[in-house]
Each structure stands twice: as C-alpha cells, then as structure tokens.
Amino acid sequence: MLLLTLVTLTVVGITFYTVQRNHIDDRINQQLQIAMEEFSAEAVEAYDSGRFDNLSDLMQDVLSHRVPEDSEGMVGYVGTRPAWTQPGGLDMVADEELMEVLGERVTALRGATEGETRTVETSTSTYRYSLMPVTLGNMGEGAYAVAYDYNAETAQLTETFRIYVIAALICLAVLFGASWLISGELLRPIRELRETASRISETDLDARLEVESNDDLADMANTFNLMLDRIQDAFDSQLKLLDDAGHELRTPITIVRGHLELMDVSDPEDVSAVRSLALDELDRMHRLADDLVLLAKAERPDFVTKHPVDAGPFIDRIFELVQPISQKHR
Structure with a gap:
C-alpha cells in the first residue's frame, strides 16, 4: 500500500x-x-x-x-x-x-x-x-x-511543487505509522496462530486460539481450533486403540506364560493340554493382529472395491446365514 x-x-x-x-x-x-x-x-x-x-x-x-x-x-x-x-x-x-x-x-x-x-x-x-x-x-x-x-x-x-513534495513525504510518513499499527493489529490473529501451532506437539494438543471478534480472521481461528479438536480426537482414539490392543495382547501372553511356568514336563497329558491352550491363544493373537492390519487398511481409499455380483446366489447365501438365527429366536 x-x-x-x-x-x-x-x-x-x-x-x-x-x-x-x-x-x-x-x-x-x-x-x-x-x-x-x-x-x-x-x-x-x-x-x-x-x-x-x-x-x-x-x-x-x-x-x-x-x-x-x-x-x-x-x-x-x-x-x-x-x-x-x-x-x-x-x-x-x-x-x-x-x-x-x-x-x-x-x-x-x-x-x-x-x-x-x-x-x-x-x-x-x-x-x-x-x-x-x-x-x-x-x-x-x-x-x-x-x-x-x-x-x-x-x-x-x-x-x-516543492511544498507538494514535502506534504507528500509527510503523508507517507503518517501513512507508514498508521499502516504499521493497523497491520500489526490485523495480523495479530495470524501471529497467534503461528505461535499456537509452534506450541503443539505429540504430547500436548490442548493449545487453542482465543476468538475475540466476528471477522474473517475469527472464522479462520475457529476453523483452526476445530481442526485441533479433530486431531486431538484422532490421537485420543489411536491411544485408546493402542491401549485396548495392548491389553488384548497381554492377556493371551500372560495365560500362555502362566501355563508354561506351571506345566509338568514329565506329564504327557499336561504338556498336551498346555500345547493346545498355547495354540488357541496364539490363534487369538493372530486374529487380533489381523484385525489391526484390517483396521489400518480401512483408512486407505482403495479398501473397498466395487465389482459385479450375481444377485441370486448372493441372496441365497444371506438367507442360509440368517435362517438359523431366525429359528433360534422363534
């Protein structure tokens, strides 16, 4: 300007x-x-x-x-x-x-x-x-x-013309001072946005911008706060998922470890029972790992693919699957 x-x-x-x-x-x-x-x-x-x-x-x-x-x-x-x-x-x-x-x-x-x-x-x-x-x-x-x-x-x-030049220089000086103050006030939300973004880390997502007006910069600040809310929710969901997955994985490990520590290696029946139990728990861990992999793939855009389906056999198969359920609840 x-x-x-x-x-x-x-x-x-x-x-x-x-x-x-x-x-x-x-x-x-x-x-x-x-x-x-x-x-x-x-x-x-x-x-x-x-x-x-x-x-x-x-x-x-x-x-x-x-x-x-x-x-x-x-x-x-x-x-x-x-x-x-x-x-x-x-x-x-x-x-x-x-x-x-x-x-x-x-x-x-x-x-x-x-x-x-x-x-x-x-x-x-x-x-x-x-x-x-x-x-x-x-x-x-x-x-x-x-x-x-x-x-x-x-x-x-x-x-x-000399007076005009002097007046123009004075006007430019006044305009420079006024624009410096006004632009600083107008850009203050952007400066706060930068400072807030610099304070955000993987372990601290609580920082938010203070909204004190109703202009376009206030809308930008609200949008930024909503974005932080979504990011924090996503991190919280991931942390809860990791906590639940860790708990589910520790359970079969604890069971297998306990049975192995108490197993009588001289008793063939006890060894066979512990072996069967360990295989079952390992299968459960494998299914849990598969579920985690499936959950990770679910975020990919090509997770669901469309292809033609023969409606007749598909409906017959669904009918076979739900028929036992409907008979059970009669």
Whole structure:
C-alpha cells in the first residue's frame, strides 16, 4: 500500500508539474506573439502618421507607451545598437550575456522579413525571447526584442511543487505509522496462530486460539481450533486403540506364560493340554493382529472395491446365514 501510494503521488505530482509547465510555456509563447503583433501595428501606425523622420524617435515613442509584466522586458534596436527600452518590467540590459546573444541575432537577421523565437540560458537566468527585424521606409533598419524571464515565470510553480513534495513525504510518513499499527493489529490473529501451532506437539494438543471478534480472521481461528479438536480426537482414539490392543495382547501372553511356568514336563497329558491352550491363544493373537492390519487398511481409499455380483446366489447365501438365527429366536 505504501508503494502504491508513493507511485500514485509521484505520478500525480509529475503530471501536475508537466501540465502547469506546458501551460506556462504556451502562455509565454502566446504573449510573445501578441507583443510582436501589437508592436508591428503601432510602429506602422506611427510611421504612417508622418510625425517621425527617424527610426530612433519612432522606437522611443512606441516603447514609451508599452506597459510590460514584471518578468517581461523590451528593447528597441536602431541598426544593431540597443537604443531604447521600456520603463519598468524586466531590465534586459542588465544581463550582458543576454544582450550579447541578442546583438548577434540582430546582426544575423538584418534584411530578413521574419523574426524568431528562442530560449537562451545565461549565468543569471533562462529567457524566452522573440526578435523581429524592423524596416520602415527610409528610416533605416532596426529590430524589436521582447523577452520573458523563464525562471521568474516558473518560480511559483517550483515553490508549489516543492511544498507538494514535502506534504507528500509527510503523508507517507503518517501513512507508514498508521499502516504499521493497523497491520500489526490485523495480523495479530495470524501471529497467534503461528505461535499456537509452534506450541503443539505429540504430547500436548490442548493449545487453542482465543476468538475475540466476528471477522474473517475469527472464522479462520475457529476453523483452526476445530481442526485441533479433530486431531486431538484422532490421537485420543489411536491411544485408546493402542491401549485396548495392548491389553488384548497381554492377556493371551500372560495365560500362555502362566501355563508354561506351571506345566509338568514329565506329564504327557499336561504338556498336551498346555500345547493346545498355547495354540488357541496364539490363534487369538493372530486374529487380533489381523484385525489391526484390517483396521489400518480401512483408512486407505482403495479398501473397498466395487465389482459385479450375481444377485441370486448372493441372496441365497444371506438367507442360509440368517435362517438359523431366525429359528433360534422363534
């Protein structure tokens, strides 16, 4: 159960984290696309207004009206030089590694008609950015870059997942303690069954389980006690049989021994009488031994075998056997 719970919590946690991470990725990509489209529309509108005669002033005016998110930053390039940035939000210029990468990409995209969206890692953080070349009439070339601090965007998710892991570990610890106590109580009858079985020997079959409930384990304990009762009855029956057989065997032995000790070896008649008596007692012992063997064989499954019988002679024979008895009791 602990293993199943651990697997379940792990799968749920990983699924939750993956879904939320993908949701953040989709939101950032969507926001970058919207930012590019809005800038393009505003830049074209400002250019068509005729109020600007150079790209630097136009870029300053457009960026001054933009309000970024806390983890969002914007930079306007004139040529390959970062000329303007938005007020507030992410300070992209402060990360020199990021600006170096963006400068290289601005140079690589000069004269291009389409921008790009990429992820870049620096020693400070991880960024997801979109870069769009800008060419407006005779104002020259430039570029517009928007970046999101990916680590800042996922910080809350990471903290939430860390709290989830701690809570899951606490739940597992509580579950382990509770399951240890509950399983110990549930398995107590089985432990008592093992201990009782270990105390049973050939000379002591009196041990029994105490039944204190009405559940399945109590039924098992009752069944075990009934099994012990049957075994004890079988042992008692065997001991009684052995006692009776021993008594029956000692009687003819005692008789024969007594007559042999008192026999007059010089008297032929006495010797003949003792001999006849000894043979009779030995025959009785032989019949008793045969009965014991027959009783032992009676426990075998092949003791009674079925075979066809001619009913006529069988009934006639039974009639002959019972006829003297019926005449005797008339």
